[in-house]
Amino acid sequence: MTIIQAAQSLSQRVAILGSGISGSSAARRLAENGLKVTVFEGGFGAGGRTSTRFTRDEHQYQFDHGAQYIGSPKTKDFEKALLQWKSDGFVKDWSDGNFFTAKADLEVRMDEKKDRFVGYPKMSSICENLLKHENINLVTQTQARASLDGEGKWKLIHGKTKEDVGTFDWLIASDRNSANGRRKDLSSADVKDFATSVRKIKPVKSLTAMVVFDKPLDIGMDGVLFEGENYGSLGWIARDSSKPGRERDDGRECWVIQTNPDAAKALLEGKESLDEIREIAKTVLVDDLLKVLPSLKPGLEIPEIQESMGHRWGAAFPINTNTEYAEMDSQIFESKKFVACGDYFGKYSGRIEGAYLSGISAADQLINATT
Ligand SMILES: Cc1cc2nc3c(=O)[nH]c(=O)nc-3n(C[C@H](O)[C@H](O)[C@H](O)COP(=O)(O)OP(=O)(O)OC[C@H]3O[C@@H](n4cnc5c(N)ncnc54)[C@H](O)[C@@H]3O)c2cc1C
Incomplete structure (x- = not known):
């Protein structure tokens, strides 16, 4: 990589929808390669299906209620x-x-x-620790909606308050439910091929x-x-x-x-x-x-x-009845600067290992595309 290519890569701002294992692994890999990453999470804390539930009383009972x-x-x-x-x-x-x-x-x-x-x-310690990095900004309680502006930049707003939460060069969607017809996370994102195919899962x-x-x-x-x-x-x-x-x-x-x-x-x-x-x-x-x-x-x-x-x-x-997803670990749509990852990809889908491999693959595809 030339010095100019490296500088171009590092100047890219990346937004990730979701702080589960795939989103957190992708964020960590990008951050370790010097990219600045903002991870948006709709829930109260990091982890997704590896999150931990605590009672809010004086007993603080805790449960790994997912994975x-x-x-x-x-x-x-x-x-x-x-x-x-x-x-x-x-x-x-x-x-x-x-x-x-x-x-x-x-x-x-x-x-x-x-x-x-x-x-x-606790189970959520995995994602919490992956996201502890100087190049990562975690924004919780923010179900983000993404749209592409006329200059090919990703504009993100808060799904509820509609507040502007940032403009980014690249978007990684780590949850296929973001493309669910009942949700608006990606409805203005012009990624119809992805949305149509992922709905079959x-x-x-x-x-x-x-x-x-x-x-x-x-x-x-x-x-x-x-x-x-x-x-x-x-x-x-x-x-x-x-x-x-x-x-x-x-x-x-x-x-x-x-x-x-x-x-x-x-x-x-x-x-x-x-x-x-x-x-x-x-x-x-x-x-x-x-x-x-x-x-x-x-x-x-x-x-x-x-x-x-x-x-x-x-x-x-x-x-996953769609073999297309079993045969790849993540999917890049380079012209849109959009990458999809999550545990529905790859040979080990439905598991933490599959989600991890998918997040890493998404980050690597993005890094390759920017250098
Ligand atoms: C009950 C249960 C038991 C399981 N048991 C095991 C097990 O024992 N071992 C094992 O290996 N696996 C197990 N799994 C599977 C494992 O949990 C998953 O494969 C893995 O955690 C998925 O990670 P992910 O990053 O792909 O998705 P998720 O963990 O679902 O993360 C996606 C995140 O994205 C967030 N999000 C989505 N859209 C947006 C948006 N627009 N803005 C902001 N945030 C957004 C969601 O809130 C979510 O936190 C289990 C799962 C469940 C539910």
Whole structure:
């Protein structure tokens, strides 16, 4: 790269829609290459589906209510990143927990040991740390809308207040839902080909309940995967307080319960009101857990529930029937200075690893295009 090319590349201002793993990884890669990046996040904090939910009371109960853990890396690139995150101290090992599978025939079997890593001291620590860089500006609670002006620059406004939030040379969209017909994030962005094609990816929905027991739940299990129809709506439960950094000194325990995909689909059928959906998530999942617990450990004394909450994931995982996305890690539209990334790309879609690889690929494509 010549000195002039390097200077041209560094003078590019980049906006990223979304602070999940893909957006945060892209931001970090660009920042480490000297580019100035602004990351817009519609939610209260960084993380997207790896965010952590806290109660706003004096107890500060915490739950990884989305992604549960990072499994064994499938690629050398992600393995290297994970090693770095561990050495930087914001990812730790959860592999020594006791994990079980409740089989369709009601047999409950202990799983073989396998790698499970989690953000430390919370899942959202991963994105929060990736975004800690002098070249990155994180703007939360800002669902941004983007449009291209006559000079080919990206103009961004705040979706609610319509306030101008900046002008940028490049735009990275890290969430395919930005192109959803019901949202206006990209409706004036003139990226119709992308929007049409990305709408073909169907989402798997999921419901989560977060539960606090007043004493430890004495089942000797930190995570259970449920298979088949014998366990009602249950897909997975985890003793969140057993993850590193989540230990509590008040003797209480936080658990996360997640639906299996068929149950989530059936429970959400015809439901629109978010309050109603959250209530269903909470009551159905907690009831099913209480019914199933005695089969996991006969004679178990179930502690009192102090608190419970429900959450809906409208697009928990992508179902990618479009092979085009499976064959690339990100997509660049160079004439528009627009790059798309997210966990719907690549071989490892629907996972943290896939989202990471996509974010890195988006950043690399942008850097290559500017030099
Ligand atoms: C219940 C559940 C369990 C899971 N379990 C696991 C697991 O155990 N292991 C695993 O590897 N993966 C798991 N996953 C999948 C994993 O969480 C995702 O693959 C990954 O986190 C996706 O990252 P992403 O950056 O592609 O998208 P997201 O995390 O969805 O990030 C996109 C972000 O963009 C923001 N955004 C969108 N548009 C705008 C805009 N216009 N302006 C500002 N912000 C915007 C959104 O608010 C969101 O924060 C799970 C997911 C769910 C929901």
